[in-house]
Amino acid sequence: MKINENTLLEGNNVVLVPYDAKHVPRYHEWMKSPELQQLTASEPLTLEQEYDMQRSWREDDDKCTFIILAKQQWADGSVEEEQCMVGDVNIFLTDPTDPTLAELEIMIAEPGHRGKGIGREVTHMMMSYGVTKLGVQKFEAKIGLNNEVSVAMFKKLHFQEASVCEVFKEVTLAMTVDESVRTRLLEATADMKERDYRRTCSDRREHV
Numbered sequence: 001m002k003i004n005e006n007t008l009l010e011g012n013n014v015v016l017v018p019y020d021a022k023h024v025p026r027y028h029e030w031m032k033s034p035e036l037q038q039l040t041a042s043e044p045l046t047l048e049q050e051y052d053m054q055r056s057w058r059e060d061d062d063k064c065t066f067i068i069l070a071k072q073q074w075a076d077g078s079v080e081e082e083q084c085m086v087g088d089v090n091i092f093l094t095d096p097t098d099p100t101l102a103e104l105e106i107m108i109a110e111p112g113h114r115g116k117g118i119g120r121e122v123t124h125m126m127m128s129y130g131v132t133k134l135g136v137q138k139f140e141a142k143i144g145l146n147n148e149v150s151v152a153m154f155k156k157l158h159f160q161e162a163s164v165c166e167v168f169k170e171v172t173l174a175m176t177v178d179e180s181v182r183t184r185l186l187e188a189t190a191d192m193k194e195r196d197y198r199r200t201c202s203d204r205r206e207h208v
């Protein structure tokens, strides 16, 4: 999606930036991990395919993605942005007849950054962005039945089980955005700041 190509979202512990070609080599390294392939139900891609994928996430109207940066490292202006990367988060508008339905995907690729509240914070930020900027009214998360951490996180965030597919060993958790959910999301992301990505990059320290 073009909508977020120059958008930076700053949270308490993370900064979300648009997925750019410069992020691809590190992303590609992550996805060589059999553990991540299994947890995210992903097939390994060649580097060239990964660049094609990045372009498609940027160009296609049904996909919105951000790279997750660790804010503490990012705020130290001397660290390259690629060195601050810890994962990614995506919204995929799966139904061409219903643009209010979004599939949500998140990956904290760096194991050392898991279990510290980043998954929860990023999910809230992306949902808030989806609701306010993309008009999303229902979220779904498709998760491997053996991915207990991810299932626990989405349930903790009030997603409900919608269906289980035994063939793909996958559960679909869903959440409809009614007024109370919207209020809760906006409260959870009250401190989130939206900035101009390119301008902020050129002088990071000034902005934090």
Ligand SMILES: CC(C)(COP(=O)(O)OP(=O)(O)OC[C@H]1O[C@@H](n2cnc3c(N)ncnc32)[C@H](O)[C@@H]1OP(=O)(O)O)[C@@H](O)C(=O)NCCC(=O)NCCS
Pocket: 036, 039, 040, 087, 105, 106, 107, 108, 109, 113, 114, 115, 116, 117, 118, 119, 120, 121, 142, 143, 144, 147, 148, 149, 150, 152, 153, 154, 156
């Ligand atoms: C699943 C994932 C996104 C969770 O993010 P995270 O930053 O590790 O999770 P958080 O620290 O924000 O914790 C949020 C909730 O997740 C659950 N959780 C986190 N770590 C857990 C663990 N080790 N065991 C069980 N539940 C856990 C808890 O419910 C937690 O809420 P609580 O702290 O109030 O108990 C992250 O672990 C990840 O990306 N893993 C690898 C890739 C993946 O599985 N992606 C999802 C594909 S569907």
